[in-house]
Amino acid sequence: GAGVSQSPRYKVAKRGQDVALRCDPISGHVSLFWYQQALGQGPEFLTYFQNEAQLDKSGLPSDRFFAERPEGSVSTLKIQRTQQEDSAVYLCASSLARTGGGYEQYFGPGTRLTVT
């Protein structure tokens, strides 16, 4: 079946531009996560949605970062006034369960953002 998809796969933005990154989770998955991965590092948690509700946004690095999932399926991560330090791979993951460590997360291929 279809996995998690993300678009675009690559994005180059000039410093100060706004960008929007899209995530299409697996159909029926309740939970959706966004992560940021710098080169050579493990993914860092950004935010979590349960259906359309954003339950945790503690990992968002600044108020320039905004995420939404208005209908409980597709999600968009928006970065305003991009800075060079925003350059990273942005990963989206979805999971069937609301809670419980017994369920795995399915990751998309990521969007590589380069800010010049």
Added chain:
Amino acid sequence: DAKTTQPNSMESNEEEPVHLPCNHSTISGTDYIHWYRQLPSQGPEYVIHGLTSNVNNRMASLAIAEDRKSSTLILHRATLRDAAVYYCILLESGGYQKVTFGTGTKLQVIP
């Protein structure tokens, strides 16, 4: 969040078994142990998870110490496609699944 400790890198010869260790001395009684791997230029991929008992699936086996303070991911016959970064993480059973990745173990498979 409970923390895990893994070696930065390991090597294995192709077609030999690989044992990837993970220490999680502060694990709580209800934390699940999950393993993910990340191939170059791809998103992380779920490998296996367990709570107390050893687990087997088509990809790997997970051996969990009796005190649960450590675990080992076992790849029975390493292939070149298994070259990846392997992450050992803990997920709370009661809360939502916020995942804290470390830097993982980079596995190199030698032909």
